[in-house]
Amino acid sequence: MQIPTNLKHKPVFVAEDYANIDGRYAYDSDAQGLSLGLAQWNDRGRVDISAKVWRHTGEKWSRQSEELPLHRVLDLAILTCRAVHYIREESYRFPALYDPDTPQIDRVGLQGDAMTVEVCTGNDHICEDIALFRDALARDGDLLGERMQVLARLLADLGYHG
Known part of the structure; x- marks a missing residue:
C-alpha cells in the first residue's frame, strides 16, 4: 500500500511493506508503512525530520498514525x-x-x-x-x-x- 504524500508529513524515505514485517503482527497489521520525512509541525524557515508509522483501517488512513521527532x-x-x-x-x-x-x-x-x-x-x-x-x-x-x-x-x- 502506497503511503500518502499529499498530507502535512512529507515522506522522504519509506518502508511501504512494513505490514509484512511488523513483529508478531506481520501480515495482519494495520501499520502499513514507516517513513522518515519532513515533520508536519514545521514552521516557516524551520525544518524538522520526523518518523511516522502509517496505519490503515482497511478502508482509509487512520488518525492513529503516529509521528515522532527523530x-x-x-x-x-x-x-x-x-x-x-x-x-x-x-x-x-x-x-x-x-x-x-x-x-x-x-x-x-x-x-x-x-x-x-x-x-x-x-x-x-x-x-x-x-x-x-x-x-x-x-x-x-x-x-x-x-x-x-x-x-x-x-x-x-x-x-x-x-
Missing part, C-alpha cells in the same frame, strides 16, 4: 535497550524482579542532563506486569534480537562503536 525514536531505542539489558542481566537478583527501595536502574547522559530509567512503581500491578514484560521479552527474543543485531551493525557502519 530524537524521540532514538530515545525510545535507548530506553528499550536499557530495559532489555536490565531484564536479562539484573532483574533476576530480586524476588519482585526489581528493588522496591531503589527502582532507578540507570541515568543515561544526554545533552548535559540525563534520562532516568526506572521501574514504574506507580503501577499498582508492577510485580505482575514486570514479570509479564520479562516473559514477553523471552517469547520475542528472536524477533527482537534480529532487530538489535541489525541496529548494532548499522551503528557500527556509521562509526558508533561503544
